[in-house]
Every structure is written in structure tokens, then in C-alpha cells.
Amino acid sequence: MRLILPLLFGLLGTGVLVWLGLWQLDRLEWKEGVLAEIEGKIVAAPVPLPETPDASRDRFQPVTVTGTVAGETLRVLGAWREGGSGYRVIAPLAVGERRILVDLGLVPLNASELDLPNGPIDIVGNLDWPDDVQAGTPDPDGTTWFGRDTVAMAEVLGTEPVMIVARTVVPEAGPRPLPVGTEGIPNNHLGYAIQWFGLAIVWLGMTVFLLWRMTRRTA
DSSP: OOOOHHHHHHHOOOOOHHHHHHHHHHHHHHHHHHHHHHHHTTTTOOOOOOOOHHHHHTTTEEEEEEEEOOOOEEEEEEETTTEEEEEEEEEEEEETEOOOEEEEEEEOOOOOOOOOOOSSSEEEEEEEOBBBTTTTTTOOOOOOEESSHHHHHHHTTTOOOOOEEEEEEESSSSSBBBOSTTTTTTTHHHHHHHEEEHHHHHHHHHHHHHHHHHHHHHH
């Protein structure tokens, strides 16, 4: 009779942990669907720059623009998953009467002067509103930044708070484009599911061991 309570407790705990693992597998399926949708949007045919881009509606929207680099650039120091360590070059781009931000890509850490085209450049890229700034990110040091912050950079460069992350630049501008992708979007649900299933196995094993010890004492 005294075995019933620990048996029920063990089965209940195991059941809860298995349910959590299955829930994470459901989340994994949902996240993979979201990533597939984003990837499809990223590689879609580019459209002209919208008049009033919206961060929630137009993020990752492929666009094509022709503009001129109009002013000083900012450099963002970092180790980028897509291309290694270096500076991302953020430039103000005059597109007709508008000024927007463009992420031209990566230059090496030892790059000195940028040789950007003086005339019009054709850019195909994706709209994005990156905010790489965390609580411990240092403040900008002159033109060197340590994380992309679309709003803050737009204020400094006098542009709309809109950024195009370049996929191609014609003529080539010097920096190597780092197009947007889904690599930086976390998808840890499989790992979480494995952890929950592992805990369920441990919980069940401990329950069996406890019951075995209890039966041994009464033998």
C-alpha cells in the first residue's frame, strides 16, 4: 500500500516531463514553418522601396533601389555569424528626395579608407530593422559602433529609420555584402525537447530505483 504514493508521484512526474517534451516538438514544427515562411519572403522577387515601410509588415521584404551614398558612414565592429569579424558599413543613401540607411556589408578589421562609388549605385537587398544593442554593449565611439540600432543610427545620419541590408551592389562598393538570413533566428526547441525527454527517463529511473529500495526493505 505504501508503494502506491511514490508510484503515482513517479508516473505523474514522468507524464508531465514527457508532455513538455512533446510540446517542444510541436513548437519545433511551428518554428520551422515560421523560418520557412521567412526564407521564402527573403528570396522573393524584389519590389520598389515602399513609401511608408512598416517594421512588422515589411521586415525581410526584398527591395531594389538606386541611390547615392550621401554623407559619412558608420562602422559596426563585431563578429558576424555570416562573415566573421570585421566592420559592417552603414551608409546614408539618398533615393530621390528620401534618405534611408543601407548596410553595405563587411570590411576587414584592418581596412583603412573606404572607396565608395561617387555616383548612383543599384542595390538589391532586404528591409530590416536590426537592433544588436544589448545591455552590455558599449556606447558608440565616434563613427565606430558596437551594434546596429536602426533608430539611433538614423538620428545620427539624418535618415528615415529604415535600413536595407544589401544583397548585391552595382557597381561594387568595396564592402562584402552580408545578406539577411534566418541563421540568427534562434530555434532551440529540439534541444529543449531532448532535455525534457531525458529528464523524464531520469525521473522514471529514479522512481523504479526508489520502489526497488522500498521492496527490498520489506523483504
